[in-house]
Amino acid sequence: MMVDRNWVPMKWPCGPLGIARRNKSGSIDNDVKGTLEAWVRPSALELLKDTPINCLIVDWADGGPEDSAQQQALKPLLEAGRRLGISFVGKFPPKESVSAAVPAARAAGLSAVICEDASAQSSDLPAIRQFPRDKAEWKNASTIFCTTENVWPGLNLQTMNGDTALAGPTGIPWVNSNAWFSLLARELTPGNILWLDFDPPAALNLLHPAAYALAVADSYAYGSRWIISLDDKLRAALPKGNSQAKAVWERLCEAVAFFENHKEWQAFKSQGILAIISDFRGDNAYLGGEVLNLLNRRQVQFRIMERVKSQPALEGLKAILWLDNEKPSAEQHAALLAFVERGGLVIAAAYWGDPAVTPTKKDPSLRYRLYNVGKGQIAVAEEAFQDPYQVAVDTHLLVSRRNDLVRLYNPETTNCHSSGESVSPHKGKRLVQVLNFSSEPASYVTLWVSGKVQSARFRQFGAAEAHTLAGRPASPGTEFDLPPLSVYCALEFEGTNL
Amino acid sequence: MMTTTCSRRKFLGAMGAAAGAYLVRPVMPLARAVPASRVAVGTCREYGPQVTATLARMFDQLGGLEGLVRGKTVAIKLNLTGDATGRLGYLPAEITHWVHPQVIGATVQLLGQAGARRIRLLESPMSTSEPLEEFMLQANWEPRDFSSAAPQVEFENTNYLGYGRKYSRFWVPEGGLMFKGYDLNHSYEDCDVFVSLAKLKEHVTAGVTLSMKNCFGVTPCTIYGDGSPVDEASLTPRGGRGPFHEGNRLPSKSAPPPVNNALTSKDPGYRVPRVVADLVSARPVHLAVIDGIHSMAGGEGPWCDNVRHVQPGLLVAGTNCVATDAVCTALMGFDPMADRGTPPFETCDSTLRLAEQLGVGTRDLSQIEVLGTPIASARFNFRHA
Numbered sequence: 001m002m003v004d005r006n007w008v009p010m011k012w013p014c015g016p017l018g019i020a021r022r023n024k025s026g027s028i029d030n031d032v033k034g035t036l037e038a039w040v041r042p043s044a045l046e047l048l049k050d051t052p053i054n055c056l057i058v059d060w061a062d063g064g065p066e067d068s069a070q071q072q073a074l075k076p077l078l079e080a081g082r083r084l085g086i087s088f089v090g091k092f093p094p095k096e097s098v099s100a101a102v103p104a105a106r107a108a109g110l111s112a113v114i115c116e117d118a119s120a121q122s123s124d125l126p127a128i129r130q131f132p133r134d135k136a137e138w139k140n141a142s143t144i145f146c147t148t149e150n151v152w153p154g155l156n157l158q159t160m161n162g163d164t165a166l167a168g169p170t171g172i173p174w175v176n177s178n179a180w181f182s183l184l185a186r187e188l189t190p191g192n193i194l195w196l197d198f199d200p201p202a203a204l205n206l207l208h209p210a211a212y213a214l215a216v217a218d219s220y221a222y223g224s225r226w227i228i229s230l231d232d233k234l235r236a237a238l239p240k241g242n243s244q245a246k247a248v249w250e251r252l253c254e255a256v257a258f259f260e261n262h263k264e265w266q267a268f269k270s271q272g273i274l275a276i277i278s279d280f281r282g283d284n285a286y287l288g289g290e291v292l293n294l295l296n297r298r299q300v301q302f303r304i305m306e307r308v309k310s311q312p313a314l315e316g317l318k319a320i321l322w323l324d325n326e327k328p329s330a331e332q333h334a335a336l337l338a339f340v341e342r343g344g345l346v347i348a349a350a351y352w353g354d355p356a357v358t359p360t361k362k363d364p365s366l367r368y369r370l371y372n373v374g375k376g377q378i379a380v381a382e383e384a385f386q387d388p389y390q391v392a393v394d395t396h397l398l399v400s401r402r403n404d405l406v407r408l409y410n411p412e413t414t415n416c417h418s419s420g421e422s423v424s425p426h427k428g429k430r431l432v433q434v435l436n437f438s439s440e441p442a443s444y445v446t447l448w449v450s451g452k453v454q455s456a457r458f459r460q461f462g463a464a465e466a467h468t469l470a471g472r473p474a475s476p477g478t479e480f481d482l483p484p485l486s487v488y489c490a491l492e493f494e495g496t497n498l
Numbered sequence: 499m500m501t502t503t504c505s506r507r508k509f510l511g512a513m514g515a516a517a518g519a520y521l522v523r524p525v526m527p528l529a530r531a532v533p534a535s536r537v538a539v540g541t542c543r544e545y546g547p548q549v550t551a552t553l554a555r556m557f558d559q560l561g562g563l564e565g566l567v568r569g570k571t572v573a574i575k576l577n578l579t580g581d582a583t584g585r586l587g588y589l590p591a592e593i594t595h596w597v598h599p600q601v602i603g604a605t606v607q608l609l610g611q612a613g614a615r616r617i618r619l620l621e622s623p624m625s626t627s628e629p630l631e632e633f634m635l636q637a638n639w640e641p642r643d644f645s646s647a648a649p650q651v652e653f654e655n656t657n658y659l660g661y662g663r664k665y666s667r668f669w670v671p672e673g674g675l676m677f678k679g680y681d682l683n684h685s686y687e688d689c690d691v692f693v694s695l696a697k698l699k700e701h702v703t704a705g706v707t708l709s710m711k712n713c714f715g716v717t718p719c720t721i722y723g724d725g726s727p728v729d730e731a732s733l734t735p736r737g738g739r740g741p742f743h744e745g746n747r748l749p750s751k752s753a754p755p756p757v758n759n760a761l762t763s764k765d766p767g768y769r770v771p772r773v774v775a776d777l778v779s780a781r782p783v784h785l786a787v788i789d790g791i792h793s794m795a796g797g798e799g800p801w802c803d804n805v806r807h808v809q810p811g812l813l814v815a816g817t818n819c820v821a822t823d824a825v826c827t828a829l830m831g832f833d834p835m836a837d838r839g840t841p842p843f844e845t846c847d848s849t850l851r852l853a854e855q856l857g858v859g860t861r862d863l864s865q866i867e868v869l870g871t872p873i874a875s876a877r878f879n880f881r882h883a
Contacts, residue, residue: 364661365627365734397628401635409583409590410800444587448638474590474638481588 003112003126003144007055007087008256009195010048010228013235014039014077017059017070031236038239040073042080047238051253052260056081057114057227060090061101071108078109087111089128092120099123114146128195133181134285138188145189146227150198151176153218154211154437155413172297173413175437180292182222183270184280187304194224200231206244207231208439209251210487213461216252217488220259221417221433223266228252251461255487258461262490268419268431272301273316273403274395278323279307288323290388291395300396301405301418311335316424319345319399323385327352341374347398351380366394406432407477409446413438414485416447425450430493432456434485442485449493450477456491466492535821535859536560538869539829539876540813542791549813550604553787556815557608559869566691566784566817568613573689575656576602576621577696577712579799582636586800586807591637594794594807597697599639601789601813603647605695610648617648620685622657622715625723627734630655656683657735658720665718665731667754668780672856675772676742679754679780681731682716686781694783694819698790698810698826700880701798703743703766704774705842706830708823709786710849713777714770717742721750742773767838767846775852778819782858786822788814790829795880810878812871820859821866824850831879834861841881 018036022028038044048054058074061067078088090105092098092115102123105113112126118140120127129142133149156174178196185194196219200207212230219226230238230249237245259265276295280288295302305312307324314320314335322328328336333352340346340353351359351371359369359380371378379398385391401407405418405425414436421428432449436442452473457466458480469491471478482489538556542548557563577597585591592598606617623633630653631641645651654660662684669679686692696712704711718735720726725736730752741749743766748756763769790812796805812829816822824834827850832841837848850861860866863873 363629365629365655365658393628397632401632404635407583407636407638409585409588411583444585446585446588475640477638479638 003128003142004055004087005144005193007089007144008052008228008260009055009057009089009225010053011199011230012039012056012058014044014058015070015073016066017062020064020066021059021062032232035232035235035239039235040077042076044239045077045081045084045086047249048084048086052257053228053253054085055087055089055111057089057091060092060105060110060113062093067101071104075108082109089114091115092117094130098127112144130197136185136188138185138281141185141189141192143191144193144195146195146197147181147185148197150178150181150196152198152201152211153177153214154439172411173437175297175413175415177218177293177296177415177435177437178224179218179222179415179417180289180296182219182224183296184289184292184304186223186270188280188306195227196224197227197229199229200234203231203233206233206237206242206248209248210436210439212248212252213255213487214435214437216255216259217433217435220256220266221435221488228256255461258459262459265419265431265490268421268429269423270301270303271405271418271420271423271425271430272303273318273405274300274302274399275305275312275314275317275320276302276323277305277307277312277320279326280304284324287385287388287391291321291323291391294389294392295395296417297415298392298396299404299406299408299411299416300392300399303423307332314339314344317344318403319347319395321391321395322346322348323391337373340376340378343375345377345379345398347379347381347395349381349385351378353378362398366397368394368398404448405450407448408434409448409479410442410444412442412445413440414442414445418449428494432491432493434482434489434491436485436487442482445482445485447480447482447491448474448477449480449491451493452476453478453493456480456493459490459492461486461488535816535818535865536867536869537814537816537818537822537825539825539871539873540815541811541871541876542813543809543811545598545600545791549598549600549791550607552813553601553604553815554608556813556870557612560815560817563609563612563614563785566612567609569615570690571616571618571688572609572614572691572693573618573620573685574602574605574609574693574695575686575712575716576619577707577715578621578623578633578637579707579715580801581624582633584800586794586805589807592639593792594805595697595699595799596637597695597789598791599643601787601791602695603643605693605787606644606647606651609693610651614648614691616650616652618652618654618685618689619644620654620656620683620716622683622718622735623655625657625719625735625737627655627658627660629653654683654685656685656716657718658733659683659718659731660685662688665721665753668777669754670776670780670856672779674754674757674776674780675852675856676760676769676776677749677754677756677773680717680777681721681753682781683718686716691784692781693785693787695787696789698788698793698812698814698830699798700795700830700842702802703770703846704849705771705844705846706823706827706832706849707798708788708826709783709819710774710778710823710853713781713783713819714739714742714774716777716781717773721753726750742769745769771847771849771852774849775856775858778853779856779858783819784817786814786816786819788812788822788826790814790826790878795883806883808878808880808883810880810883812876812878818859820850820853820861824861824863825866825868825873827861828863828873829877831877831881834863 458469665681666687694709701707
């Protein structure tokens, strides 16, 4: 048995284990209890009819007295699900050893288990390794792997004043997004699939339909998948035929179906002329992650490169940010210097070029010393990299906006990502995805893309067909006026002048 | 190319008086008589090559630029208000609230042709110390278009210390209406000729924003910003100019202090026009150029409520900023002699009156010689557009 890369996962909390857990945490009421009891019945699977969801994550064991009852209660659900083509993955608590429970899980018909226990990977039941995000063991990631401690995407509630989003240091509202982490995972575990585990925030009322669609988009657009997780209010309201709940559910499924219908995009590569090099582990993890996050928020498109690779692929790059605490190896040093000699820019916290070169200064606002080497430059920070925000700002300016691949006007709560068949935006198919992190539609957003293109194929959730969006020349690129943007749109480009 | 009703000698005489005033302006009583001025008005329906031709004709009507700028360092304060990505609807900033790059390029080209030795483009982009060229690139502008328009063109972000070693201090003659003086980026001192290149707009706080209000943006937010430190200037600018607008706090103590009444009023409609009048008195404008080809009505930027795109199709230039702004105010359908309570100064004092009282220039159209298109035939009523 193997994990199925096409699984579309959803949390399916139910049964005695779910009730016991909620009792223990004191977060149970009659509605919650009723839902947990109802969702263990096969009839609950009706909810999934005509949806792309084909893999349910069920609580299998907690190491407590309810485990046996839970596994008994799940049997009819698992049997009914299998007949419908639904796979089940059993979830184990973080500290629990899985090996003892695997035989029962296999016998019951589970397709895989999710657990932190490394030994599960050697059992004959496929395991989906789970890690807290800041402790991800990239080298031990399974084909499908899962992280916890992710953020619910959207406007950062701590920077809200009522309905008004307060600006961050960038002048644009702060948003929560898992985008950077998905991009990092793609680079550090190539070929594997990241499932993001995060739950909706507790709310007094049903969440806005856009909130769930955004959770889907913020994952898929960057190459990962969200383990769909419904909040208590929604789960309770759905079986009651609540029309608002139904609309939320339909929007969520519509978003998932959209991405499942464009699976080829999942193989697209992040585009950028800037590479960020680090091992992104240990002492490098915080700075690396924050810089990726902040560069992404500035709409800077980048490629992530793992430092441990002795010969990073530098083709198509104009700049490299060496973010790792360690200096490059001799081999890497030679490759980087050759890159600079050819005209590239390397940004670093320390200088490791020819000591005979005397530095210059470009602009008083940039606290960097510039070493001209060959046709290129090494920009060395006058002080060590400390503030990730400043590193992101300085990097963007040192590379120059002249090299932007995309830009948004009236961006407010939106952000975008450029990917394609090639790491170069000028070869093959190109895709720019735009996300809105507010529950209010984003109006009058204009997307600027580098290159000259006549038009783009414009796609949105819920629209079966793409429609053509005409571009407007805005040298040296092209502008596209986007219609009011609820959550997400994608623009596909194809041509030789991208 | 000299057309005209105005001789070159007269023009140069006026210029010399203005430049000299900056250096040795005597103490003058308020409400004193001010010299007559000339303002050129050109009609230009669209941006394009015709912008250069129209401006060239207007500068000739004023007597030509050569006497003013030959061999000189010319600093041009641009009006690039707000951030570089904010737009009114889908319209690029230069079509609504920023001076258009073609007007900048044409002005640079004509200044270069007139013999300017060095031309410096200046602006204080909102809440950032990034290079001005990068700010322009973010708006999808190409700074090389400007640097290739004349022999030596430079850029500087004046919202912080920039390339200077210290801030330049400008005392306000007469002691100032809000502050006794202002500390500015060195660029405003290290020039021979100062040009205000502005947009023809209404302004929510100041009624109109033209060549004088454009100078509000010469003040660095490292000192005058919401986030400036109490004692000394910060390294990078933080926030807007709340200390000027609302008087909610004082600028950094390193800067010249406020005058007494500056501490009492918290009314932006009182404070902002006075700061502007102070600034154009302390740092005189030698040439005012206003882009009114496309603009917006109802406010100064897309962040204002009830604003809309308009197309007055006008360019205005003059050697006195008060007179030039007075003509612009009239072209916009307002009475430049109006004051608080009357459009466009419903909720503010008139910067025109305050600057006139400081002896900077006249707002009285009867004392202004309008060259080129007459006001009556060029008027574009902003409130009815």
